[in-house]
Every structure is written in C-alpha cells, then in structure tokens.
Amino acid sequence: MRYALLVCFDENTELSEEDLERLEAEFMGFQEEIEARGVLVSRERLRPTSLSTTVRVRDAGLVVADGPFAETKEQIAGFYVIECDDLDDAIEIAARNPGARYGTIEVRPVWEI
Amino acid sequence: MGDLAQAQAAVAEAFRSDWGSVVAYLIRVTGNWDLAEECAQEAFERALERWPRDGIPTSPVAWLKTTARNRALDRLRRAAVGKAKLEEIAMTAPAARGHGEDDSGIEDDRLRLMFTCCHPALPVEAQVALTLRTLAGLTTPEIARAFLVPHETMAKRLTRAKKKIAEARIPYRVPAAHRLQERLRSVLAVIYALFNEGYGASAGDELIRRDLCTEAIRLGLLLAGLMPDEPEALALLSLMLLQDSRRAARIDGDGELVTLEQQDRDLWDAQRIEEACKVLDRAVRQGRPGPYQLQAAIAACHAQAPTAAATDWREIALLYARLSEFAPTPVVSLNRAVAVAMADGPVAGLVLVDELEQTGALSDYYLLPATRADLLRRLRRDGEAAAAYRRALELVQTEPERRFLRRRLSEVSSERSRSSALPGSSPSSTRPS
Numbered sequence: 001m002r003y004a005l006l007v008c009f010d011e012n013t014e015l016s017e018e019d020l021e022r023l024e025a026e027f028m029g030f031q032e033e034i035e036a037r038g039v040l041v042s043r044e045r046l047r048p049t050s051l052s053t054t055v056r057v058r059d060a061g062l063v064v065a066d067g068p069f070a071e072t073k074e075q076i077a078g079f080y081v082i083e084c085d086d087l088d089d090a091i092e093i094a095a096r097n098p099g100a101r102y103g104t105i106e107v108r109p110v111w112e113i
Numbered sequence: 114m115g116d117l118a119q120a121q122a123a124v125a126e127a128f129r130s131d132w133g134s135v136v137a138y139l140i141r142v143t144g145n146w147d148l149a150e151e152c153a154q155e156a157f158e159r160a161l162e163r164w165p166r167d168g169i170p171t172s173p174v175a176w177l178k179t180t181a182r183n184r185a186l187d188r189l190r191r192a193a194v195g196k197a198k199l200e201e202i203a204m205t206a207p208a209a210r211g212h213g214e215d216d217s218g219i220e221d222d223r224l225r226l227m228f229t230c231c232h233p234a235l236p237v238e239a240q241v242a243l244t245l246r247t248l249a250g251l252t253t254p255e256i257a258r259a260f261l262v263p264h265e266t267m268a269k270r271l272t273r274a275k276k277k278i279a280e281a282r283i284p285y286r287v288p289a290a291h292r293l294q295e296r297l298r299s300v301l302a303v304i305y306a307l308f309n310e311g312y313g314a315s316a317g318d319e320l321i322r323r324d325l326c327t328e329a330i331r332l333g334l335l336l337a338g339l340m341p342d343e344p345e346a347l348a349l350l351s352l353m354l355l356q357d358s359r360r361a362a363r364i365d366g367d368g369e370l371v372t373l374e375q376q377d378r379d380l381w382d383a384q385r386i387e388e389a390c391k392v393l394d395r396a397v398r399q400g401r402p403g404p405y406q407l408q409a410a411i412a413a414c415h416a417q418a419p420t421a422a423a424t425d426w427r428e429i430a431l432l433y434a435r436l437s438e439f440a441p442t443p444v445v446s447l448n449r450a451v452a453v454a455m456a457d458g459p460v461a462g463l464v465l466v467d468e469l470e471q472t473g474a475l476s477d478y479y480l481l482p483a484t485r486a487d488l489l490r491r492l493r494r495d496g497e498a499a500a501a502y503r504r505a506l507e508l509v510q511t512e513p514e515r516r517f518l519r520r521r522l523s524e525v526s527s528e529r530s531r532s533s534a535l536p537g538s539s540p541s542s543t544r545p546s
Contacts, residue, residue, distance in 0.1 A: 001282050086284040087234060088292070109281045 002041060002083050002110040003090040008074040009103025011048050026098035034082060034093060045078040074103050081110060120164035127173040128157055132250030133328070135177045137222035140247075140285060142204050143185050146275045150247065152188070156181035223248060224335060225287055231299040232283045239274035240299065241306045246271055249307065249328045297340070301349050301405065304332050308353045312360075326357055337392070347396035348405035354389035355412040358382040370513050374421030386416045407436040426456035443474035451484060459488040479508035483518060486525075495525040 015023065034040045049068040056063045068075065077099070084090050087107070094105040135156060139149035156177045170176035182204075189201040230243040238260070245251045257267035277283065288296045311325025333350040340346045362380035365371050393409050411432045418424040433449035446469050454462020466485050475481045486501030502522040509515050 086282045087232075088284050088288065091234070092292075 001086065001090075002081055002112070003087075004106075004108045004110055005080040005082060005090070005094050005097060006076050006106040006108065007078045007080075007097060007099035007103065008076050008106060009099060010073060011075050011077060013102070023098060023102075030097050033096065034080070039082045039084050039093065041081040041083050043078070043080040046076060049075045077103070117165045120169060121161065123169045123173065124157060124160045124164060127160065127177060128250060129327075131174040131177060132157075133223050133226070133248035134174055135181055136247050136250075137226040138178050139181050139185060140226060141222055142182060143189075143200055144203065144285070145185075145200055146247070146278065148185055148188065148200075149181075152181040152184040153177075155184045159184075221335060221339070223332070224339065225285055227300055227303075227332060227336075228287050228296060229278065229283060229285050231296070231303045232278075233296070233299050234281065234283055235274050235277060236270075237299075237302075239270050240303050241310075242267060242270055243274050244303050244307060245310070245325075248332070249325060251325075293340075297343065297346065300336065301345060304329050304336070305349060305353070305405075307332075308356070312356060326353070326360075329353060330357065341395075342399070344396040344399040344401050345403045345405045347392050348403065348409045351389045351393040351396065352405055352409040352412055354385050354392065355409060355416050358385035358389065358416060373415060374424075378420070381416065386413075389413065389416070402435065402439075404436060404439040407432050407439065411436070424455070426452050430456045443469060443472070444478075447475065447478075447481060447484060454488055454491075459491045463488045463492070477508060479505045479510070479514070479518075481505075482508065486518075486521065490521065490525050498525045 031040070031043065052066075052068045054065045054067065054069050056065075080097075082090065082093055084093065087109075090107050094100060094107050097105055099105055132153065135153045136149050139152055140146055143149055143152075159180055160173075160177060164170070186201065186204060189197045189204065193201060226247055227244065230247060231240045235243070242256050242260070245256050246253065253268050253271060254264050256271075257264045260267065262270075287293075307325055308329035311323065311327075311329060330350070330353050333346070333353050337343075337346045337350045358381050359373075359376060361382070362376035362378070363371055389409070390413055393406070393413055396406050396409070411429055414425050414429050414432070430449060430452035433445060433452050437445045437449060446465065450462045450465035450469065453465055463485070466481070466488065469475065470481065470485070482501045483505040486498045486505060489495075489498035489501060499522060502518055502525065506515065506518050506522065509518060
C-alpha cells in the first residue's frame, strides 16, 4: 500500500544558518533511514510557493496567474511516496519525519492502479 | 414459556451478548466490514427460523459465528470475481488472517475491533458511532437518535468511517506495545462515552440503554483484565461500576431524576460499590494518577458516605483541584467550586464561580448561573439569586431541570418562610446523579 506524506509547514518561518543546517541534516537522516527500510518510493522537495504559477482552463480560455492556488498558513514543502503495510506504519514513519516537529505531515493513500 | 417464545428469547439474549463477538470475528476473517455486518444480521435472522425448530444450540455464539461465516463464504463465492475472489481465498486459507493472535498477544476479536473503531485517524464522533454499531449492535437510526442527528447524517458518518478504514487501510489489530499507551486514551474515551450514553437521563428505550452500560462495563472489565498494569483502565472500570451502583436510586417512581443527596442510599448496590473500590485501590497503588482515577476517587467519596451530610467535601474539593491539573476544563472548575462551597461555605464557592464567569467560558452553560443562583440563595441574597435563576432558565435545555429551576425561582421570588429554606441545602442540580 502506497501513501504520500505531504510535508507542510510555514515557509515564511525565519531560520538561522545553524537551524537550516541542522534541518537539512535531519531530513537527510530521515531519507537514509527510510531508504534503508526499503519503504521509499519517491521524494521531492518543493521550492517556495513564491515561485508557483497557477494554470486554469475555463470557458474563456487559459488563465495563468502568479502564486499558489490558495493562501494557507502552511504550504506543501515537499513529499514522499512510501510503500508500507498499513496506516499505522505510515503514521509511524510520518512521525519520524523532522517536518512533523515543525509543521504537519498529511498522510494520504495513493490510488492503487 | 413455549418453545417458540423460549427460542426467540434466546435469540434476543444472544443478540445482546454476542453481536459484537460475531461481527468482530467476521471482520477478522473477511476483512470486509459491510459484509461482516450483513452476514451477522443474516445469522441472527436464521437463528430466529432455526432455533424454534431445531432447538437452541449448546453454544449460541459458536453457532452464530459459523452460520455467519458460511453466509459470507456463500456470498463471496457467488460474487467470485476480483476483490471478492481474493477475500474468499484469504478467508479459506489455513491461517485465516493470522488466526487469533497478533504481536500484542491479545486474542479477543472485540478488543481488536475496539482499537480499530477508536483509531485516532477517525473523527471522534465516528469512533463512538462505529463502536455502537459494530460492538453493541445498535442500528443506525438508534445511534442517530442517541446523538440527536438526522438518520442520513449518521449513515453517512458510518459509511465514511468504514470507507476510510478500508481505503486508508487502518489495521484491524490491537496496537503493538509501544503504541498502546497513546491509543488506549481514545479507547477509554469511547468506552466511557458509551457508558454515559446508556446512563444518560434523556428519553429512550430503557433496555437499549441498560445494554449500553452493560456492554461498556464488559469492555471495561475486558480491558482492565488485559491491561492490569494500566491504572486508567482500572480506574475507568471503577468509575463506571460506581455510577452504575446508583442506578436503582437515581430515577423515582414518576421517572424524575433524583439528585445524589436525595437518593435513598439503601437502594445503592453495596456489593458493586465494594467491588469498584477494590478496583480503584489497585489503580491507586500503582502511583500514577490520571483523570479517570481522580473521577473514580470522587465518585467513591460519594459512594462511601453513609448520608449526604456525611460527605467528605473537603476531600472532594481537593480531588477536583487535582483533576483540573489533568483536565483543566471549565466544567471541572465549576464542580470544584460546588465542592468548595460545600466544604467552606457559599462565599468561598462564589469567589470561584465569579472567577470562572470572568473567563467567559461556559457563558452558554445553564449550570453556571444555576450554581451561582444556588449559592446566592443560600446566602439569602434573594434578589441576585432570582436574576441568576432567570438567566439559567434562559439557557436550560431539558424539562426536569427547567422544572427544578422554576421551583427554586418561585422560592426566592416570594416571601419565603425562613424555615423552609434549609441553610445546609446544596446546589443539588450540579451534583452528579
């Protein structure tokens, strides 16, 4: 069973150089851990929503606009797709992600094809 | 009793005691919640046909499980395509879904069902509803009535919860040891909610309500037996037993609620109280207090007082103060104020009620002005008391309480004779019954 772990946190949080380094190390540690467990399917880290562009096609045609789709307090900063037995395992892995301590991890099942 | 009546009574009895076991077993062997419920239902219907003719089986629960399981197999075979085929294979495999044990070592299917129904990934109201449906065997309309929501709302809530269990794959097992503690909290909350649903004073089928209490106590016993080192599981059991011990005394001949201090204590179940206190002692000895332990200790103080006047209010006030460390809710603060008023007099209680009022919490809760009114009444500040009773009357929701408040309002509004208002009488509507 595959789950997406959506790592959400407030991208406007000011982080010191040291904080950033520590965070990077923690995320690296997490990645190594889930690779070693053999549960990682894929992962991406997203750049800030200030670089986002929204695209919609409506009756009037193509609407392209700057910015994220919705203004929210926390943004998706990255995601992992993992493969594990059940929701309890996915929750346990999500809880080990450093993002869980600063923001929120949304655990969402992936459609099985 | 004729054979037919006897057999029907046996089916009804089996439904009350075994519905949860049958559903829990079927969910484990089929992995399909809807199929489990439907086939359990069919097994009970078949029992109604067969038992009058063939006699009541030696073990009704075994008969029901086998019958339900065969129904499920029939259905899966008939549908034998795709997912149903897989489920059938899983069901007939020698070790049907890890027969019995999992890594927790706990074998009871109902407990497994309990932990899954109470999974924190489900909304709280769905946890309680699902437990009532699958474990206690209440129908969706009954649960809807119990929660005062439209039938369709409850049906959707249950469907959505079952869909999430299946599609987000919430596991059907008792959590492993390192997850047990956090998960236990939601199980305890659901068992207590179930008990309160049965114990609650609102109208409804008395039989269903009695069953809910019995089921909650049974689950509490089971849980306490399986987790003897968990003081909160023991404490919850003790709390439920203590409340249940007063059952016979809390409703009078006219169906009116009788407040704790007016109850006939001879009607309390002394044996049950003793049992509850023993269970509570076991919890206390572990030296890890928690919210259920403190609530049970408060209930035990009431239960052990030979008369209402002999109640140890000082101890109860202390216990509420400790409870508010674990559960800092305004309702706990209000109860503490009542206990302090009983121990140290209305003025001391009024100070706490005023503090609570200033926080703005409970501004819609009738017991806040009702408590205030009662303390003022005892201080003979009748004008202020009347104003507070009127405020409480604006907020009160239920009829018996409304009648009680009106009675009190007329007392303080008229020239009351000084002898009729007992100085020691307490704000009885705030006391647990």
